[in-house]
């Protein structure tokens with residue numbers, strides 16, 4: 001007989017890499033920021049998808065993004081959607097316009113504001129790495 005007891009504290013959700021997202025998660029583990037680009041129109045896209053959301057072409061090319069960029073928009077999470085994040089609130093989730101093209105979503109640390117410059121941070125979550133962004137202090 002097996003019993004499953006809820007972990008304490010609650011387990012955080014974790015990624016489930018698949019054919020599309022596997023290269024992304026593997027890259028984060030190595031401190032890289034892989035991003036899909038379309039072989040037909042060249043536009044970068046995130047999250048990884050089997051086809052281009054802009055031109056519908058199925059061609060995929062992986063590019064290395066610097067992970068630097070600019071905050072396009074953000075929200076501050078005041079109420080955790082999952083009890084596993086209750087100790088983290090408040091925190092910011094932003095849409096980042098990446099240098100070199102493409103837009104990603106991720107947690108931002110530091111003084112988040114629209115237009116802030118951000119840099120990648122790789123947070124070790126045990127057997128996977130989370131990409132976060134650190135906002136640059138205003139001069």
Ligand SMILES: [Zn+2]
Nearest residue numbers: 038041052055
């Ligand atoms: Zn395309």
